[in-house]
Amino acid sequence: MANFFLDNEFLQFHLSHPLMKKIVELKENNYKEAEQYDTAPIDFDDAMDSYAKILEIIGEICGDIIAPNAESVDEEGAHLVNGEVVYAKGTQENHRALTDAGVYGIALPRKYNGLNFSMVPYVMAAEMVARADCGFANIWGLQDCAETIYEFASEELKNKYLPLINKGYTCSMDLTEPDAGSDLQAVQLKAHFDEQNNCWRLNGVKRFITNGDADIKLVLARSEEGTKDARGLSYFLYDRKDKAVTVRRIEHKLGIKGSPTCELVFNNAPAQLVGERRFGLIKYVMTLMNGARLGVAAQSVGLSEAAYRETVKYANEREQYGKKIINFSAIKEMLGNMKAKIDAARSLLYENSRFVDMYKIYETIAKERSLTPEERTEMKLYQKLADAYTPMLKLMSSEYVNQVTYDAIQVHGGTGYMKDFPMERMYRDARITSIYEGTSQLQVVAAIRAVGTGVYLNQMKEYETQSIKPEFESLKNKLIDMRTRYEMICEKAKAVNNAEIYDLIARRLVETAANIIMGHLLLADANKNDMFVDSAHIFIAMADAQNREKENYILSIDETTWEAYKQINR
Amino acid sequence: MSFRIVVLAKQVPDTRNVGKDAMKEDGTINRAVLPAIFNPDDLNALEMALEVKSQIPDATVHVITMGPTRATDIIREAMYRGADGGFLLSDAKFAGSDTLATSYALSKAVEKLNPNLIFCGLQAIDGDTAQVGPQIAEKLHFAQVTYAEEIVGVEPQTMTIKRRLEHGFEIVKAKLPLLVTVHSSAKTCRSRKANLVLKYKYAKAKTEMESVGNQYKKLYEERPYLHIEEWNADAVNANVEHLGLNGSPTKVKKVDNIVLTQKDSKVLSACDNDIEQMMVELIDSKVIGG
Numbered sequence: 001m002a003n004f005f006l007d008n009e010f011l012q013f014h015l016s017h018p019l020m021k022k023i024v025e026l027k028e029n030n031y032k033e034a035e036q037y038d039t040a041p042i043d044f045d046d047a048m049d050s051y052a053k054i055l056e057i058i059g060e061i062c063g064d065i066i067a068p069n070a071e072s073v074d075e076e077g078a079h080l081v082n083g084e085v086v087y088a089k090g091t092q093e094n095h096r097a098l099t100d101a102g103v104y105g106i107a108l109p110r111k112y113n114g115l116n117f118s119m120v121p122y123v124m125a126a127e128m129v130a131r132a133d134c135g136f137a138n139i140w141g142l143q144d145c146a147e148t149i150y151e152f153a154s155e156e157l158k159n160k161y162l163p164l165i166n167k168g169y170t171c172s173m174d175l176t177e178p179d180a181g182s183d184l185q186a187v188q189l190k191a192h193f194d195e196q197n198n199c200w201r202l203n204g205v206k207r208f209i210t211n212g213d214a215d216i217k218l219v220l221a222r223s224e225e226g227t228k229d230a231r232g233l234s235y236f237l238y239d240r241k242d243k244a245v246t247v248r249r250i251e252h253k254l255g256i257k258g259s260p261t262c263e264l265v266f267n268n269a270p271a272q273l274v275g276e277r278r279f280g281l282i283k284y285v286m287t288l289m290n291g292a293r294l295g296v297a298a299q300s301v302g303l304s305e306a307a308y309r310e311t312v313k314y315a316n317e318r319e320q321y322g323k324k325i326i327n328f329s330a331i332k333e334m335l336g337n338m339k340a341k342i343d344a345a346r347s348l349l350y351e352n353s354r355f356v357d358m359y360k361i362y363e364t365i366a367k368e369r370s371l372t373p374e375e376r377t378e379m380k381l382y383q384k385l386a387d388a389y390t391p392m393l394k395l396m397s398s399e400y401v402n403q404v405t406y407d408a409i410q411v412h413g414g415t416g417y418m419k420d421f422p423m424e425r426m427y428r429d430a431r432i433t434s435i436y437e438g439t440s441q442l443q444v445v446a447a448i449r450a451v452g453t454g455v456y457l458n459q460m461k462e463y464e465t466q467s468i469k470p471e472f473e474s475l476k477n478k479l480i481d482m483r484t485r486y487e488m489i490c491e492k493a494k495a496v497n498n499a500e501i502y503d504l505i506a507r508r509l510v511e512t513a514a515n516i517i518m519g520h521l522l523l524a525d526a527n528k529n530d531m532f533v534d535s536a537h538i539f540i541a542m543a544d545a546q547n548r549e550k551e552n553y554i555l556s557i558d559e560t561t562w563e564a565y566k567q568i569n570r
Numbered sequence: 571m572s573f574r575i576v577v578l579a580k581q582v583p584d585t586r587n588v589g590k591d592a593m594k595e596d597g598t599i600n601r602a603v604l605p606a607i608f609n610p611d612d613l614n615a616l617e618m619a620l621e622v623k624s625q626i627p628d629a630t631v632h633v634i635t636m637g638p639t640r641a642t643d644i645i646r647e648a649m650y651r652g653a654d655g656g657f658l659l660s661d662a663k664f665a666g667s668d669t670l671a672t673s674y675a676l677s678k679a680v681e682k683l684n685p686n687l688i689f690c691g692l693q694a695i696d697g698d699t700a701q702v703g704p705q706i707a708e709k710l711h712f713a714q715v716t717y718a719e720e721i722v723g724v725e726p727q728t729m730t731i732k733r734r735l736e737h738g739f740e741i742v743k744a745k746l747p748l749l750v751t752v753h754s755s756a757k758t759c760r761s762r763k764a765n766l767v768l769k770y771k772y773a774k775a776k777t778e779m780e781s782v783g784n785q786y787k788k789l790y791e792e793r794p795y796l797h798i799e800e801w802n803a804d805a806v807n808a809n810v811e812h813l814g815l816n817g818s819p820t821k822v823k824k825v826d827n828i829v830l831t832q833k834d835s836k837v838l839s840a841c842d843n844d845i846e847q848m849m850v851e852l853i854d855s856k857v858i859g860g
Binding site: 038039040042043049050053054057060061097100101102103106115 | 760761762763764765766767768769771785786789793
């Protein structure tokens with residue numbers, strides 16, 4: 001009888017952000033769809049009520065079905081039977097419950113059986129599902145593929161495949177290969193056009209494909225013979241009904257065992273082109289990847305929430321030396337830091353979701369009519385912000401969930417190391433988040449641009465202009481001080497004039513910026529709602545200390561130190 | 571003519587999680603402190619009705635509930651799960667009804683819909699009598715099958731039904747029109763469906779509409795499927811003498827709280843050996859004899 005939406009005031013808080021009014025108004029085209037669809041809202045309050053009602057349904061399924069199944073799913077995993085994937089029993093039950101409730105595809109337009117939900121509630125659903133079962137969150141989250149189909153595929157493909165999402169058809173994005181992991185330009189899977197049957201044919205191997213036996217697959221393949229780089233790659237849709245892909249194996253993984261990771265063989269598999277040739281990687285995968293990174297961030301926050309709740313409960317029950325362990329400072333420090341990180345990551349998650357919402361909505365509107373110059377400016381601004389925030393968010397939230405689950409086991413002590421408690425599963429599940437959909441190191445590569453262009457700095461200054469209650473002045477001043485020191489190290493970094501050294505300190509530069517931005521977000525939240533006050537204090541203290549350490553490191557790196565790093569080759 | 575299925579459902583106080591103020595001094599339930607929910611067995615009944623509906627073309631499922639205006643909550647809940655609509659049976663004259671008066675009022679309401687099939691939960695968690703369903707069947711001269719766990723077969727004039735019994739099950743065939751009371755072991759009710767929740771969230775009885783904003787009043791006018799019809803005693807042609815306290819022979823004299831001291835039980839088979847063994851034990855423990 002648990003409901004992961006109703007029991008989480010933080011989600012309800014973020015859902016009620018002031019920018020939602022504008023987002024929903026644009027998304028619902030001034031509530032005109034109500035004339036056509038009986039599920040469309042007639043005004044803002046109606047739309048928010050609908051969001052809450054649907055999140056309540058998903059929250060209930062998460063609490064009553066998915067979370068109780070998580071342990072058995074982890075134990076059973078998915079099976080390979082005659083070249084096909086059979087989900088664990090619990091996974092099947094989870095998927096059926098969500099399908100029956102009609103909550104797949106809620107972010108799609110209504111004409112494709114969707115509910116036209118904005119990104120914010122959609123991301124909240126992903127967070128709740130991950131809190132219930134981190135591995136299952138992938139099967140749920142891969143419905144993101146529908147968005148790529150919606151944005152780039154032909155009308156014919158859209159009409160055929162998008163309505164199926166709501167019916168529970170699953171998706172996968174088939175990108176990586178044995179020799180093409182982070183470096184997707186190296187993709188080799190071959191696509192050639194079959195004139196006789198008027199379709200493309202795919203041949204080759206894909207590896208590490210999450211939910212690899214999905215109904216609808218988006219496959220990155222080399223359509224231009226003789227090419228070796230990204231410009232020879234196109235994007236294809238493969239329909240499982242064609243039965244031309246064999247699952248060669250399901251990987252044995254450390255965690256997220258309910259999510260089958262597959263090695264696939266494409267045997268002259270018929271496929272249809274998504275969008276235009278040659279834009280596979282440079283445009284479509286990049287877009288899809290941004291969505292997927294947001295998804296991993298939601299997954300990270302959801303899993304952190306689950307770990308934190310278990311840990312607080314345990315610390316309140318477990319007694320040592322005649323008192324509950326939660327009363328020891330050493331435990332309180334861990335719990336306080338865990339909570340602060342979760343609150344900060346979540347605030348960043350929904351801030352970024354709103355940015356994505358804003359520019360995507362304008363993009364959709366632009367398909368119907370031309371935007372006004374003001375709208376165009378606004379779209380560009382939000383796109384720039386989303387591009388800057390997405391890698392920062394993915395980096396921080398995935399690193400945090402690793403730290404949070406680490407501390408969660410620490411608070412549990414030996415008990416946490418045992419299979420009897422869910423902590424060890426969560427710890428294993430967390431590990432992948434900083435690897436897939438772009439490793440932390442690759443997030444830094446994307447995010448460091450926004451350090452260079454000053455996007456982060458401008459945002460910090462923007463946040464500084466917001467007025468706050470007098471009791472938070474000292475926190476704000478600390479953040480301002482942190483920003484001036486950030487500016488100083490950025491200047492130093494620029495002056496380094498050595499690209500390799502810049503790469504070496506890049507991560508710390510991005511993290512420094514992230515700490516300040518999250519500090520501001522928590523401060524703004526605390527200003528609105530008391531439940532953030534403790535986390536704001538803890539987070540800003542922690543962030544300040546961490547930034548000083550990063551600053552020291554950055555300032556101490558010189559040619560000599562770099563030379564020492566360069567010697568590392570064996 | 572379509573195939574009409576009626577589900578009788580009740581909004582009940584959630585007696586599964588009771589606190590210390592759940593009972594008033596006079597031994598009756600303090601409804602104010604307990605959340606109002608869809609009676610659990612009635613949800614099983616709704617599921618069974620929806621499954622039958624899916625097997626018969628043109629079948630409809632309507633819910634009838636007797637209670638105060640807020641009982642429309644469960645009509646909406648049923649619509650979120652696939653029911654076509656519902657009726658609220660509400661009148662001050664129903665107050666104080668025991669099972670006899672309740673079954674009378676409900677049977678009068680059911681008559682208006684002239685159904686082929688009626689489903690109701692075996693019993694309500696606030697009374698646990700399991701009498702209302704059978705009494706309605708008697709009054710309507712319907713065949714009745716109690717303790718139903720599963721509909722095994724749907725034929726044009728009959729239903730084949732699996733009944734859950736204490737030590738097993740039996741499968742029976744019954745002619746329509748038929749009333750079925752559904753056991754808690756029957757299939758759990760499906761969840762609310764997203765698009766139906768959004769479609770029906772403003773479904774209301776007329777008296778509820780007074781308190782909503784004008785923009786929703788307009789919506790209500792335009793969309794007839796949002797109307798939950800309300801019936802009072804007159805609307806169902808009920809004789810006032812059979813309603814409420816007048817029509818209720820049951821008088822509660824006193825409620826005692828009985829705590830069973832012995833927790834264990836023993837099952838004996840009806841053979842001479844077991845009975846002899848029991849006698850020996852009872853004599854040894856001085857429960858009987860001297």
